[in-house]
Amino acid sequence: MIHDHEYALLGGINRAKVGRYLSVAAAAISALVMLCVLALWDVAKALGLPPNIPPAVLSLIGAGSIFTVLYWFLDRHAWKWAPVGGWLKAPDLSGEWDCQGTTLAPDGSVAFKWSGTVKIVQSWDKIRVRLTTSTSGSNSLAAALVCDEADGFRLLYNYRNDPRVGKPELQTHRGFAELVFSPDRSTAEGEYFNGHGRFTFGTMKLVKGVA
Incomplete structure (x- = not known):
């Protein structure tokens, strides 16, 4: 669980x-x-x-x-x-976020685009980041929240991703993501890196309040 x-x-x-x-x-x-x-x-x-x-x-x-x-x-x-x-200095990031992702090829070109929903469950001392897409879902395993007065609040977390049933071409894997939130905490941008089963990387853009 x-x-x-x-x-x-x-x-x-x-x-x-x-x-x-x-x-x-x-x-x-x-x-x-x-x-x-x-x-x-x-x-x-x-x-x-x-x-x-x-x-x-x-x-x-x-x-x-x-x-x-x-x-x-x-x-x-x-x-x-x-x-x-x-x-x-603990920002409230909880809620649902629309996520638009881009997976990049090794040369930096766009390999493919994907979309999903990020749900952040947060209290003062606990958090969970849940990403759901049409093909898989992931949950954070550990996280750190950095108060950066220059760039904004930065959320770093590693996660485990599990493919949905019926997606034999995908494998369970682990990865790392870094998101930087705007001062009003309505949007965020970041990057992700996967390994241990799926070696991909790319970018993410989040907008809050869009189901």
Whole structure:
């Protein structure tokens, strides 16, 4: 089964540093909530009510639990918000992209053209790049996202490509692709190189939001 995988974020905020920030925030929030619970406990005693805090409630407001919630929220949602994403330098590339590819001959001439759909599934710490064409499909195995202030965001990944059933002339192979995204992240251009079963190379152009 294919799963999303971690990716390196080069030029962005170090994930370990973000984890430390979240730990501090979780400890502060846990302490504040605990003070509120204890204050309510004192009020209950003053009113003659039996103060009883279930252990489950105390575990839910512990720093560890709050850290888990904060990390999940950042990983799934908050990193996509412009202020947060700008600080993290982690662009949101998720979505579907129309892909127009050109396979080149060794002399640089056009061997043939092909088209497909690229679907990028991304969170703050995981990603998967899925390319589907009429003859095959590929999934990324590892990736790195580079924050390049001169050229834009650069996505590098290697992948495994498997031919569709009924395409005996094609072979499973592995390859590498590099894509550079425009500043508004609506288009991208790049190159790919195949090996280990199919020795081809060429270029790709992506446009977002075209099924």
